[in-house]
Amino acid sequence: MALPYLVKHIYSYGTEEVIRRGKKIFALKNIELAKFDPLLGSIHCRVKDDGYSTYYKVTIENFKSASTLSLRCGCPYNLSEVCRHKAAALLYVQDLLDKNLLDYKQTSYVTKHTQLRTKNLDLKMIRMLCSKAIFEKAETTLKSNRPHIIESANEKVVAEMDENGKTFHLIVQKNEERFFDTSCDCLTETEYPLCLHKTVLLLQLFQLKGADYFETIRNWDREKNKLLALYGYSLDDYIEDKFEFSYQEGKPYLKVLDERIQRINGGAVTATRKLPKSNDWDIEQDNTSEEAKIARTTVRYGLVIQQNTDAYPYLSLNVIKGEVNEEGAAFVGKVEKVDLPKFVIAEQMKEEDKNLIQMVRKLQSAELTKYLNKNSPFMGIWDTILHSDETNLPDETKEHIQEYMHPKLQKLWRDISEHPFNFHLPNNKPFTTANLQKAELVFNNIQPCFKVEKEADSYIIYAQVNLPEGKISLEENHAKSHFVFQYHHQFFTWKQKEDLQWVEKFMPTGFNQINLEHWPAYLQSTLLPLSKSYSVELGNVKQEKLRGVKPQLQILLKEDRDYLIFEPMYLYKDIIVTTADGPSVIHQEGDKIFILERDLAAERSLMGIIEQLHSGFIRPNEGNILALKGAEVLKNNWFFLFIDTLKEKQIPLFGSDNLKQFKFNTAKPTTKLYISSNTDWFDAKVEISFGDQKVSVQDIKNMLSNKQQFVALKDGSLGVLPEKWLNKYSLLFKVGEGKMDNLKLSKYHFSIIDELYEQRDEEELVFKLEEKFEKIRERYSIADVTPPEHLLPTLRPYQVSGFQWLNYLHDVQWGGILADDMGLGKTVQTLSFLQHLKEKNGKLLALVVCPTTLLYNWQNELKKFTPSLTFQIHHGGTRSKSQLFKDPMEVIITTYGTLRSDIKMFAEVKFDYVILDESQAIKNPSSKVTKAACLLQATNKLCLSGTPLQNNTFDIYAQMNFLNPGMLGTVEYFKHNFSMPIDKFDEKEQKEHLRKFVFPFILRRTKEQVAKDLPEKQEMVLYCEMGAAQRKIYEAYRNDYRDKLIGMVEEKGIQKSQLSILQGLMKLRQICDSPAIIKDEAYPNESVKLTELIREITENIGDHKALVFSQFLGMLSLIKEQLTKLGIDYEYFDGGSTIQEREKAIERFQNDAKCRVFLISLKAGGVGLNLTAADYVYIVDPWWNPAVEQQAIDRTHRIGQTKNIFAYRMICTDTVEDKILKLQDRKRSLAKELISDEEGFVKSLTKDDIAYLFS
Secondary structure, eight states, X not given: OOSOHHHHHHHHHOOHHHHHHHHHHHHTTOEEEEEEETTTTEEEEEEEOSSSSOEEEEEEESTTOTTTOEEEEOSTTOOSSOOHHHHHHHHHHHHHHHTTOSSOOOOOOOTTSEXXXXXXXXXXXXXXXXXXXXXXXXXXXXXXXXXXXXXXXXXXXEEEEEETTEEEEEEEEEOTTSOEEEEETTOOOSSSSXXXXXXXXXXXXXXXXXXXXXXXXXXXXXXXXXXXXXTTOOTTSOOTTTEEEEEXXXXXXXXXXXXXXXXXXXXXXXXTOOOOSSOOTTOOOSOHHHHHHHHHSSEXXXXXXXXXSSSTTOEEEEEEEEEBOTTSSSBOSOOEEOOGGGOOOOTTSOHHHHXXXXXXXXXSHHHHHHHHHHHSSSTTOGGGSOOSSGGGSOHHHHHHHHHHHHHHHHHHHHHHTTOSOEEEEOTTOOXXXXXXXXXXXXXXXXXXXXXXEEOSSXXXXXXEEEETTEEEEGGGOOSSSTTEEEETTEXXXXXXXXXXXXXXXXXXXXXXXXXXXXXXXXXXXXXXXXXXXXXXXXXXXXXXXXXXXXXXXXXXXXXXXXXXXXXXXXXXXXXXXXXXSOSEEEXXXXXXXXXXXXXXXXXXXXXXHHHTTOTTOBOGGGOSOEEEEHHHHHGGGHHHHHHHHHHHTTOOEEOGGGOSTTOBOOXXXXXXXXXXXXXXXXXXXXXXXXXXXXXXXXXXXXXXXXTOSEEXXXXXXXXEOOHHHHHHHHHHHHHOBOSSXXXXXXXXXXXXXXXXXXXXXXXXXXXXXXXXXXXXXXXXSOOOOOOOGGGTTTSOHHHHHHHHHHHHHHHHTOOEEEOOOTTXXXXXXXXXXXXXXXXXXXXXXXXXXXXXXXXXXXXXXXXXXXXXXXXXXXXXXXXXXXXXXXXXXXXXXEEHHHHHHTHHHHTTSEEEEEEEETGGGGOOTTSHHHHHHHTOXXXXXXXXXXXXXXXXXXXXXXXXXXXXXXXXXXXXXXXXXXXXXXXXXXXXXXXXXXXXXXXXXXXXXXXXXXXXTSOOEEEEEEEEOOOHHHHHHHHHHHHHHHHHHHHHHHHHOHHHHHHHHHHHHHHHXXXXXXXXXXXXXXXXXXOHXXXXXXXXXXIISTTOOEEEEESOHHHHHHHHHHHHHHTOOEEEEOTTSOHHHHHHHHHHHHHOTTOOEEEEETTTTSXXXXXXXXXXXXXXXXXXXXHHHHHHHTTTSXXXXXXXXXEXXXXXXXXXXXXXXXXXXXXXXXOSSSSTTOOOOOOOOOHHHHHHXXX
């Protein structure tokens, strides 16, 4: 084995500097494994630079094979194949593989040579590098059978070990990397680096002298020679007066005694210096001035391809230089051979000449020797091998030479094929200018092909080459070296390294001749494997061609960590074809040969059928094998449907018995539920089984909690529950209490039981006492109750339905939310129900809690629709606590603020009904007003809200917890099961479950559904473009807040930065209106909105009336000033206006034709107002929540409106307003999720939203 191919890649493509710095990063452990996908063969590492505190992402793809290995690095130095970060990452990954720390097993070891990536005889490491069984056997064997150590010196141990009558030869030695090379000729272990015999020997050495055994037998001559080589010397030279060695911590250090001696690459060199025999190309002599002089003339460099008859690979590449003619197309005069090891590249040289020299340097024998020393087994011995004859080289060494030279030759051919000075030296010609001949380097990689002819007593296999001119015999290669193919003056390189190995077997004759008696074995061992990758033509050989045979698909299942692999096999009659086979497959039966022409189109069609069965299939490395993530295999019962489909299509499936991780129980689940009812709850006895394997309730709960679709059964298999089963039963198991075989459900979960009853299957679901349950269902059905007689003519049909729904809630003792659109009469429906309740029971005590602005709306509605009900308003500083319940009042009206202040008094009273109007006021479960509302005692409770769900799911939780305590569980339960999954992760399943929960408790109708006489409203955006002065102020504030807030969010998080974020957004929105409204600043009134609004009012709306909403009182003041200046009559109120002032303003605007404009602060006008006189609405500045703006628009879009409504949102382009509008649209897109008409949205600002708003 030699160096692993990952490390080999570093030495092949990295410079000395890159290798040194990559090792440094690796040694400092500045690498992290970020992601590992074994199926795709990709690894992502975070690598810290050795010079800066910067991390770079290194991606290693297709690492399973040296031929497909691909690297990427995010550093700016990534200009070559290997940078220092890539080198460090490769070393790190190889280290993980060597230590079995990467959960990936692909390597097949050969005991003849394995490398141990450890520097000491560490017992823990020895245990890790062999199997558990071998380690235990080695400890036992060592007591009775110890290896015989033949040699122990120079960090090398040679030993023999006898076992079962056989003698095994062992070698363990340290290599240049200070790791261990090991060898044993037993060839028994392939999964681990250490076989039994190596393990026994290492344990014996450890017992003898401990972990540092090899330090005790170390010879330092090699290290000394390395140090002396820096100055051009070795131990063979006379160095007594020149150098001196000292030792620190057992290591040699060199001291230079003669000051005249300098490093070889450090400038001037003494005359007595002796250059080493294999001088590195980067050793520079002081000839810069000469080269610079030549470069200033018309000197060019060229390539010479020379046949080397002395040593493998019989090819040498050289560089020549010489002066060229004026056209730069040919050399003039004699050329000179460049001494590459000593040559210095001058800056003035042409770039293509520089590249030529650098590439040819890499192909010199010194560089090849370096590589072989690094990669050959027991490195360092290559330079002691006499390799003048090819036959002396082992195949492994030849393979190293091929893998080093082939990619470099390809790169050379690619980069300099257009170079004007390419030559070759004919065989046996001296290296002179006259003998050089022009060469054409053709960058068109070629491949061999083969033809078989039968002679009288033998078979002849001819090797040919597909050239552009046609097929040429390999014998026509004019080059002795098989590394290139020379045809006349053209030179080609082979497409892949494997081509070299096959071509070499046919050189130099171009054919192999096989006797008849050896033909069957040759056919099986050589020709058939050859035909898988190359074209093999069977000339006059007895054969039968199989064409038109239709393939039959077979699927072989395998597993690779989290993936299930689907490998296709195709059956052509009796011939099985795999994905590794070529388009033509040679098959042997006795002495008869069949040539099968594969129907590739039919194969693709068959595999397409499989691929269409799941959209999640991937093709690893873009091959013909399909893979699917484990989670997808289990999802929606897919695997069982897949098996059924294969059976239906008669496609055989193999390999399922060998699966471990994907071992499925093939039995389909059977479910039996026995449901019975009690006074306030339901019982469900559960029986679920897969064949004879039973599953408990707790197993199902755990499965749902882990968001899985399968349960682990006692026999070790996995029981998969179909999606249909989960949709039907998962909510039952989530809300039910129980662990073993029984579930208990609350009365609030009746809708879940009722849905199961509707879908019941007698074999699967059994209801005890069905007659009793039918009576229960009758109890939970809406009765046809007639409203109070005097209200019957007033109520619309949908309002009658609402009244009956309220009666239904009362009968079943549920609380609910009447969530009709604004303007549909929630108040009158509630009052009709209270009137009915009083008439039915003869008494009534109801508490109505509403916003301050709606106090007198309730008062007026009571007087108008239910004058017989007595009421009292409990609000203001003059309210009397002592007299409140002394007078016999039937309806008490108060505000949320008053409720919070007087909760002690209210909590002592038992009400028949508590009604919260605009109940979104208690959407925060932890607010004081919410806690106060939950302390109220009532027979039943009711909420009224047109927008019960505004921002997130906790809005609905707080209201439902007030209405039906415990229905949605605790805050923590709700947060875990609904709030986080829905608000943060937008999980559809949880949305649907929550919708089912709250569906019976919410009644919502939209205007479009029930009020056909209501004219359609049109909502539009009026875009405004800021002037230069206003834009300049805006951008200055935006930039200031952006820099400050982004840093604050990074440091403190969004929660702790909320106030600053809101302040920043508020400032930007004020500037969009007018910079003049910013407090404590003296900016001019530069307002494009004000200009546009006044133009709209004066030019566009004519005699129509308009509502103008703004959040900012300063903006309303600016508008008032302009309206006054222009003589336009208007009304105004804001949050500071008294109730009397509001009523007066509303009355005048509704009835006075001269009053055309109503200025209202957005919050003050959002709740409980009827302003149907207006048909134009202008929202000057957008609010955070679209629901609030909708409330404002709905002030005029109400019952009784007879005109078309036009609503305009005034937006400054390219500002925070523009972005808020987009966020609003996103909120609206999430509506219709949870309540009965699926109206609602669940959104809040995120970190990304903040960065977006301030961008």
